Amino acid sequence: MRRTAVIGALLLALSGVVAGTSGASARAETSAVRLPGLEQGIFSKLNQLRRSRGLATLSVSRALDASAVMHSKAMAAGGFFAHSSADGTPFSDRIKRFYPPMPGGAWSVGENLLYNTAAVDADAALASWLASPPHREILLGVRWREVGVGAVRAPSSTGTFGEGPVWIITMDFGARGSVPSRTLAKPRPK
Numbered sequence: 001m002r003r004t005a006v007i008g009a010l011l012l013a014l015s016g017v018v019a020g021t022s023g024a025s026a027r028a029e030t031s032a033v034r035l036p037g038l039e040q041g042i043f044s045k046l047n048q049l050r051r052s053r054g055l056a057t058l059s060v061s062r063a064l065d066a067s068a069v070m071h072s073k074a075m076a077a078g079g080f081f082a083h084s085s086a087d088g089t090p091f092s093d094r095i096k097r098f099y100p101p102m103p104g105g106a107w108s109v110g111e112n113l114l115y116n117t118a119a120v121d122a123d124a125a126l127a128s129w130l131a132s133p134p135h136r137e138i139l140l141g142v143r144w145r146e147v148g149v150g151a152v153r154a155p156s157s158t159g160t161f162g163e164g165p166v167w168i169i170t171m172d173f174g175a176r177g178s179v180p181s182r183t184l185a186k187p188r189p190k
Contacts, residue, residue: 043060067098114169
């Protein structure tokens with residue numbers, strides 16, 4: 001039986017600097033195989049979608065990539081599916097460790113998650129997120145400037161994912177410095 005899940009998109013906007021922590025373990029760093037082709041496909045399709053809606057395209061952030069990959073691997077290793085780390089650390093604190101605010105500037109982050117127990121491609125991932133209003137709002141947010149994608153495949157997992165293979169995708173969005181005052185774009189009608 002194939003299972004797909006997306007979890008509520010999260011968005012956080014702050015001004016100033018806030019210290020962050022990470023709840024990832026070293027074991028989580030090596031539990032799954034990264035899928036760079038899928039990551040690149042999602043990034044390319046996202047920017048195509050944004051261009052088609054008259055929105056600015058996003059740049060890849062190595063910092064957001066590192067955060068997203070670490071979280072996808074941690075979820076695969078720990079058998080959990082959540083924005084928070086396994087120890088309960090909020091997603092914003094995890095991302096801050098990799099993508100810190102600039103002194104005195106605004107800082108915003110958002111995150112979309114997805115898992116599937118069968119192979120997933122970029123089109124299917126974006127379609128799943130677009131079908132969910134909170135995820136759609138994150139994908140089409142006008143404040144974002146950068147994005148990182150962490151896609152992994154674990155040959156077997158436990159916990160939330162059951163037994164067997166699982167594909168997990170974390171997409172972290174960010175903006176540092178001054179950000180547009182409108183938080184989210186209104187999608188253009190099709």
